[in-house]
Amino acid sequence: MDIRAFKELSFPRKLTYDVLSELFSKRPDETFLRKLCTGGLMAFLGKSCECEEITGKLELTLKGLLYDNAKITKLCGEFEQVFLIPVADTYVPPMASAFMGLDTKAALSGSLHEELTAIYGLYGAKFRNDKEDVFVFHPDHIASLFNFMAFLVEKENYNSKQDASYTFHAVVYGEERFFARFIQSWINGYLSEMRSKVSSDFYKQIAAFTQNYISNENRLLRAVRPEEMPRAAGR
Numbered sequence: 001m002d003i004r005a006f007k008e009l010s011f012p013r014k015l016t017y018d019v020l021s022e023l024f025s026k027r028p029d030e031t032f033l034r035k036l037c038t039g040g041l042m043a044f045l046g047k048s049c050e051c052e053e054i055t056g057k058l059e060l061t062l063k064g065l066l067y068d069n070a071k072i073t074k075l076c077g078e079f080e081q082v083f084l085i086p087v088a089d090t091y092v093p094p095m096a097s098a099f100m101g102l103d104t105k106a107a108l109s110g111s112l113h114e115e116l117t118a119i120y121g122l123y124g125a126k127f128r129n130d131k132e133d134v135f136v137f138h139p140d141h142i143a144s145l146f147n148f149m150a151f152l153v154e155k156e157n158y159n160s161k162q163d164a165s166y167t168f169h170a171v172v173y174g175e176e177r178f179f180a181r182f183i184q185s186w187i188n189g190y191l192s193e194m195r196s197k198v199s200s201d202f203y204k205q206i207a208a209f210t211q212n213y214i215s216n217e218n219r220l221l222r223a224v225r226p227e228e229m230p231r232a233a234g235r
Contacts, residue, residue: 001223003168009220010156012048016213017150019045023206024083024094025143028075030066037062051212058205065202078200090197092190096140099186099193107181113139116182123174125151142190145183152178176221187214 019041026032036042037059046055065071081088093099097112108115116139120127125148127137137144152175156168188211195207 001220003224006172006220006224007156007168009048010153012044013217014150014153016045016049017146017153020210020213021143021146021150023210024146025141027079028065028072028202030069030072033062033065033072037066045209049209049213049216051209054205054209054212058202058209061201061205075200075202078198078203082194082198082203092194092197094142094190095138096142096145096182096186099190101185104181104185116140116144119178120148123148123151123155140182142187149175149179149183172221172224179217179221184214184218187211 019036022032042055042059042062043052046052049055065075078090081090082092083094085091086093100112110118120139127144127147152171155171156175158171191207191211195204198204198207
């Protein structure tokens with residue numbers, strides 16, 4: 001892929017990762033659902049991610065939830081049962097450590113948490129929660145991983161003589177490596193289990209959207225990566 005064309009995707013890619021991070025970490029109350037319905041967000045994501053059928057269904061689901069307090073309450077209950085409560089029958093741990101294979105873990109220089117914490121520190125990534133968030137930060141939480149990918153995408157066009165590690169190619173190399181090792185390596189198994197456990201159309205469609213996006217990202221990052229891409233400092 002042409003580098004210029006790749007750079008033009010920075011905004012929709014960062015936005016998609018930001019939205020995914022919130023979808024897996026925020027309780028789906030009326031405020032959050034309304035946010036997802038505003039500004040043509042679903043239509044934009046559908047077009048930019050090439051999954052308009054999925055986002056079209058999701059938008060219809062969202063409109064059906066708004067103004068129905070009983071449905072929203074039920075959906076919030078499902079969020080807690082699936083993402084927050086380990087003893088729930090439908091709990092699907094949103095953590096890479098629960099789904100990552102032994103061969104992938106064995107390739108790490110330390111524990112998964114140690115390696116991710118070191119990478120976040122290397123890039124100076126910050127994780128901040130809103131006051132009302134129920135999300136508790138863990139380095140390998142799916143929301144943290146998506147959050148960090150958004151952070152890396154934002155850094156693609158960063159230019160500083162004081163920090164040579166933020167050259168475009170080095171950051172994209174970091175994106176491809178991080179994505180392959182810490183997202184692609186386990187997320188399909190997680191999303192498949194999630195889809196089998198959830199009952200709401202909302203979360204089934206979120207899982208379908210995520211799988212579609214991960215597949216597209218894999219193709220994109222492989223297409224843009226040069227054969228000899230310089231490594232970011234410290235990698």
